[in-house]
Amino acid sequence: MRFISVEDIEPGQLLGKTVYSANGTVLLSAGIQLTVYMINTLKRIGVTMLYIKDSAFEDIEIEDVLSESTKQAVFKDMSETLHAVRSGKDWNPRKISASVDQLLRDILNHKDVLLQLTEIRTADNAAYLHAVNVCLVSAMIGLNLGLNQGQLKDLSIGALLHDIGKGKPLPDHADPEDPKNHHTWRGYEILKQKREFNLLIAHTALQHHERLNGTGAPRGLEREEIHLFAKIVAAANMYDNLIGGGDAKGRPMLPHEACEELMACSEQLLDRDVLVEFTRIVSVYPTGTAVRLSTKETGVVVRQHRGLPGRPAVRIVRGAGDEMEVKEVDLATETTVFIEAVLA
Structure with a gap:
């Protein structure tokens, strides 16, 4: 999953996390395919960020404290x-x-x-x-x-x-x-x-x-x-x-x-x-957040470290399909690399 601005959502993308109303009922369930109407409604009710499913990060699940x-x-x-x-x-x-x-x-x-x-x-x-x-x-x-x-x-x-x-x-x-x-x-x-x-x-x-x-x-x-x-x-x-x-x-x-x-x-x-x-x-860079590293590479936070909230693991994806290249940079061990910017 990726955590992105609602302004960057495109019709057809799949919602990554359920959206709740004030009384705890479900407004939109995780996995639903987003339509233009749904996206416009989310903007209208004040939503600014959403989790969406992404094939390059489909193995990434957000570990929540509360069920x-x-x-x-x-x-x-x-x-x-x-x-x-x-x-x-x-x-x-x-x-x-x-x-x-x-x-x-x-x-x-x-x-x-x-x-x-x-x-x-x-x-x-x-x-x-x-x-x-x-x-x-x-x-x-x-x-x-x-x-x-x-x-x-x-x-x-x-x-x-x-x-x-x-x-x-x-x-x-x-x-x-x-x-x-x-x-x-x-x-x-x-x-x-x-x-x-x-x-x-x-x-x-x-x-x-x-x-x-x-x-x-x-x-x-x-x-x-x-x-x-x-x-x-x-x-x-x-x-x-x-x-x-x-x-x-x-x-x-x-x-x-x-x-x-x-x-x-x-x-x-x-x-x-x-x-x-x-x-x-508290996670300084939540899982799914797009970031730019000091190496100028861009990627997505995929894993957290308890005790090192500012040093997550970041997955960098280049290309697509058969030519896709994937590498992970673990900032807990790559001590000379740091997050330069959040790409919200």
Whole structure:
């Protein structure tokens, strides 16, 4: 499979990964032949990148941490929860707890897999996918930091529901400058009412926009005043916002660009120890990404190395048919070669 811009998709190509709606139902299944109508629809609903099947890379499979059934279950429960919050209705924390249990089982079974966060993002599913991605990154950082099972679960629930306050609309007369009207505070008020949840979950939502140097919101906390869970979610939240379209121009950053942006925030905005673990779990160049090497050869990332996220293996293909030449350059061993550019 290859991971390419939707602008480069051609009718007749086969979809490599399933596209989901906000409630976890399938919009387009992997393997379907894309038509002009489908491609135009994907563009219209905000899709920017897609996996497509390619005969030169048909042996390449994307190793996901979460199973398809887990993704669908979490999307469905998040959709129902946020719909209830928007409607002012009660919601069931036990369903969220069960979804997180399922998610953590998948993580523990795939703890050596680098996160790629390349699920197809649409305008419809963006908020739910963001919540899942932040939860996934946070849980894997927490696992690396040695949190126990109970701590991992509380962290994961707080990460999954970190933006729940955005679902509660402000009254028309509300002062947007009042800290208690910030979505983090609104989320805290929602979550602290759920006695099934540890109060730390509510504080994770409350503090995830705080920054080490005191410039964050809603209370301007500094360094040790910020709980570890919130420091973890802050990094995960910033990263997923950047790759989802959070730069100054609203343009999605490429993973290596977003990683550089996060590292520049070390010890000023984000916790250094958290960022060290972040760099160990996230793929800088996701499998299927087209790249240009320092040798000026172009190829596609085909394999990842745990512990060396910036040094994947790259397959270079020249010619076609009987004259096709294929070679692989493993950057983990070819130490004088590096990735010069991503060809998105």
